[in-house]
Amino acid sequence: MGRQEKPLDPEQGPVARLAHDLRRLRREAGGPTYAAMARRAGYSVATLSRAAAGEQLPSLPVVRAYATACGADPEE
Template structure:
């Protein structure tokens, strides 16, 4: 797969956010697509998708859904990923801000 290697997820990242980030990274690896290819398929910028899988913050559900669809997940697989996102929000509590990730391609 083209592109540079991803930066490891920092060990201090909250486990719910880490788990989701690891799932998104695995999804991208399994799809064989670069972030630029996912950008073309999802409508979100490559940087937005990369940040979603970075573990630095919990991405919004629309970003996660677009990431999953662009990577070719089936509807049941996308539903499981959405459930993981919901669990991440619930388990993270109020101390975690769910940031909107703008930068949708026009």
């Protein structure tokens, strides 16, 4: 089992809000591990984890791959 993610306040700005939404997608997908998501997304565990950390804005391709790995529509 991986480390617990740090709490996020989606009201802290757009980067935190995006990370919050990515985490919600992951929860709604049943909480797949980042390793399982990495296999589906074609990005590393570290890249996907950083996208949901809320510390910096991930690239659009990473956000789309994260959503796809969670079974969501990347266009949404």
